[in-house]
Amino acid sequence: MAKEIRNTVRLGIFVTAGVLLFTIAVYYVGNEQNLFGAKFHLSTVVNNANGLRVGNNVRYAGIVVGSVDDIVFVNDSTLRIEMLLEERVRDFIRKDAVASIGTDGLVGNVIVNISPGTGNQPRAKEGEIIASYSRLDPNAMLETLGSTNDNIAVLSEKLLEISKNLNEGQGTLPLLIRDADMAVDVAQTLKNLRQATESLTRTSKELQQAMGEISKGKGTLGYLIHDETLPHQLENLATRLDSLLIEETRPVIENLQKSSRDLAASSAQLKAATQALEDGDGLATTILKDTAAANNLRDILGNLEEGTARFSEDMEALKHNFLFKRYFKKLEKEKKKKD
Amino acid sequence: MPTSLNFITNGKAFFDETGRISLFAARFFREVVKPPLEWRELLKQCYVVGYQSLLLVGVTGFIIGLVFDIQTRPTMIDFGAEGYMPAMVSIAIVREIGPIITALICAGKIGSSIGAELGSMKVTEQIDAMEVSGTNPFKFLVVTRILAVTLMLPLLVIMADTVGLFGAFLVENLKGDVTFSLYFNKVFNNIVFGDLIPSTLKSFFFGFAIGLIGCYKGYNAEKGTAGVGAAANVAVVIASLLLFVLDLIAVLVTDIFYDL
Numbered sequence: 001m002a003k004e005i006r007n008t009v010r011l012g013i014f015v016t017a018g019v020l021l022f023t024i025a026v027y028y029v030g031n032e033q034n035l036f037g038a039k040f041h042l043s044t045v046v047n048n049a050n051g052l053r054v055g056n057n058v059r060y061a062g063i064v065v066g067s068v069d070d071i072v073f074v075n076d077s078t079l080r081i082e083m084l085l086e087e088r089v090r091d092f093i094r095k096d097a098v099a100s101i102g103t104d105g106l107v108g109n110v111i112v113n114i115s116p117g118t119g120n121q122p123r124a125k126e127g128e129i130i131a132s133y134s135r136l137d138p139n140a141m142l143e144t145l146g147s148t149n150d151n152i153a154v155l156s157e158k159l160l161e162i163s164k165n166l167n168e169g170q171g172t173l174p175l176l177i178r179d180a181d182m183a184v185d186v187a188q189t190l191k192n193l194r195q196a197t198e199s200l201t202r203t204s205k206e207l208q209q210a211m212g213e214i215s216k217g218k219g220t221l222g223y224l225i226h227d228e229t230l231p232h233q234l235e236n237l238a239t240r241l242d243s244l245l246i247e248e249t250r251p252v253i254e255n256l257q258k259s260s261r262d263l264a265a266s267s268a269q270l271k272a273a274t275q276a277l278e279d280g281d282g283l284a285t286t287i288l289k290d291t292a293a294a295n296n297l298r299d300i301l302g303n304l305e306e307g308t309a310r311f312s313e314d315m316e317a318l319k320h321n322f323l324f325k326r327y328f329k330k331l332e333k334e335k336k337k338k339d
Numbered sequence: 340m341p342t343s344l345n346f347i348t349n350g351k352a353f354f355d356e357t358g359r360i361s362l363f364a365a366r367f368f369r370e371v372v373k374p375p376l377e378w379r380e381l382l383k384q385c386y387v388v389g390y391q392s393l394l395l396v397g398v399t400g401f402i403i404g405l406v407f408d409i410q411t412r413p414t415m416i417d418f419g420a421e422g423y424m425p426a427m428v429s430i431a432i433v434r435e436i437g438p439i440i441t442a443l444i445c446a447g448k449i450g451s452s453i454g455a456e457l458g459s460m461k462v463t464e465q466i467d468a469m470e471v472s473g474t475n476p477f478k479f480l481v482v483t484r485i486l487a488v489t490l491m492l493p494l495l496v497i498m499a500d501t502v503g504l505f506g507a508f509l510v511e512n513l514k515g516d517v518t519f520s521l522y523f524n525k526v527f528n529n530i531v532f533g534d535l536i537p538s539t540l541k542s543f544f545f546g547f548a549i550g551l552i553g554c555y556k557g558y559n560a561e562k563g564t565a566g567v568g569a570a571a572n573v574a575v576v577i578a579s580l581l582l583f584v585l586d587l588i589a590v591l592v593t594d595i596f597y598d599l
Contacts (some may be wrong), residue, residue: 004383007382007383007386007390008382008386010390011382011385011386011389012385013389014390014393014494015385015389015494017442017498018494018495018498019494021497021498021501022493022494022497022539024537025497025527025530025535026532028523028527029527029530029531029532029534029535031527032527032528032530034533055531055533057528089446104374105420108423115419154408154457155411184349301397
């Protein structure tokens with residue numbers, strides 16, 4: 001009988017231990033799924049759940065604070081993810097907190113990450129819908145990584161080529177590296193550049209100072225910019241100039257108009273004279289139109305010139321003649337006296 | 340009645356055996372709801388099945404957890420997923436390894452024990468003597484044993500899971516410097532009710548199958564002492580086979596309800 005009781009006690013201990021272990025396991029698993037303790041709901045709306053399932057963890061600032069309670073279709077392209085969160089984080093989640101779907105590591109479970117808001121917003125209420133943003137899924141990341149790898153391959157190939165050229169001394173860069181004169185020139189250029197920069201800085205300061213004075217209304221430019229009476233003065237001046245110009249230019253314009261009329265009359269007379277010359281039969285018309293008459297006239301003029309020359313010779317001969325010599329001397333004396 | 344394993348390859352014998360086992364199970368359900376229940380014998384059988392199997396199940400579970408972690412750890416390290424070891428080991432042990440290994444051990448230890456015990460009682464006509472004395476041998480021998488195995492196996496599975504997880508923790512702690520709190524945080528962070536409840540429920544069915552087959556084979560043993568050995572042997576083989584069939588069904592059903 002004693003043995004039977006002992007066995008029963010052992011059995012009782014065994015059963016109790018088994019049930020206790022099972023209860024502990026249920027408690028911890030339930031605790032992880034937020035079945036116990038105070039909790040509240042939050043929702044977010046996404047276009048792609050990225051494999052998220054009910055029961056997946058929800059993290060706030062990297063700490064597991066809840067789980068996904070439900071995933072509901074809002075329409076054909078929108079899903080609402082309902083989350084069950086621990087009450088203790090309620091004070092920290094603000095209205096501008098942002099939810100995103102990510103993974104626990106590269107190959108881990110899909111989770112919802114809630115990023116803290118700015119802190120200026122009021123805290124999120126029960127059932128509040130917070131904003132969400134889409135993150136790159138692993139496939140997209142791998143695609144990007146693939147194209148990046150291609151680019152790196154091209155870059156490394158080019159880099160290899162550049163290195164080769166550098167080693168062989170081709171191009172400008174090896175020249176810069178190896179040529180001592182070039183280095184001195186570059187140093188000098190840099191020095192000049194530094195000086196230019198300093199000068200530019202000084203100028204900039206002066207300009208800044210000048211701008212400051214201008215902004216205070218100092219100097220001519222400052223006066224021009226800031227004096228409020230100047231526009232009115234300029235307007236008055238313009239009005240006066242306008243009236244003055246009109247008064248001063250009126251006689252000139254009238255004279256010009258008169259001259260223009262005289263010129264027109266002269267032009268008409270000239271035109272009439274030209275027409276008369278063209279149509280008439282006087283000496284001028286004959287000379288202009290009749291070539292033979294013109295030649296005759298030219299001959300006459302030639303003969304006249306020749307006759308005049310000969311007459312001059314005769315007169316010169318007369319000056320030297322003893323009969324008229326005295327007379328010409330007398331004329332010269334009178335002329336000199338007169339001058 | 341077949342006492343060998345020929346019925347597995349013989350279609351007619353297979354259905355004949357299946358029908359007899361079903362009738363035996365139906366008789367169990369009729370008798371179990373009919374009071375009075377043999378409580379003292381039930382407690383005794385619970386002690387034998389549960390408590391006396393604890394050491395064997397515990398040692399096996401511990402070694403399984405330890406070996407499983409040692410074997411899978413290098414592969415996980417190759418994938419850079421060392422941090423997922425607690426999650427992987429816990430899910431594997433809780434979902435499958437714990438229940439099936441414990442059930443197989445119990446099929447070997449308890450199934451054969453029940454088969455041999457009842458078989459020897461049968462061939463020595465003790466069961467007939469009980470009937471003559473006015474005691475219901477089915478209720479006293481079969482119902483108590485099947486109930487005991489059905490009730491004790493889930494507890495043994497929980498023990499085996501716990502010890503197995505500790506075995507795995509030992510490896511993680513020694514090789515990966517994982518602390519106790521971190522290990523069990525990760526374990527419970529990854530185990531969900533979809534892992535825990537189905538595995539516990541199927542343990543009841545495993546226990547029922549082991550008890551049923553052991554009792555059936557022992558209760559119907561024939562041909563003297565040779566028949567006792569055959570009953571014990573066939574009980575273990577059929578129970579083991581049935582465990583895998585039940586496990587398959589359990590996984591399929593769990594997949595429907597929990598979307599694994």
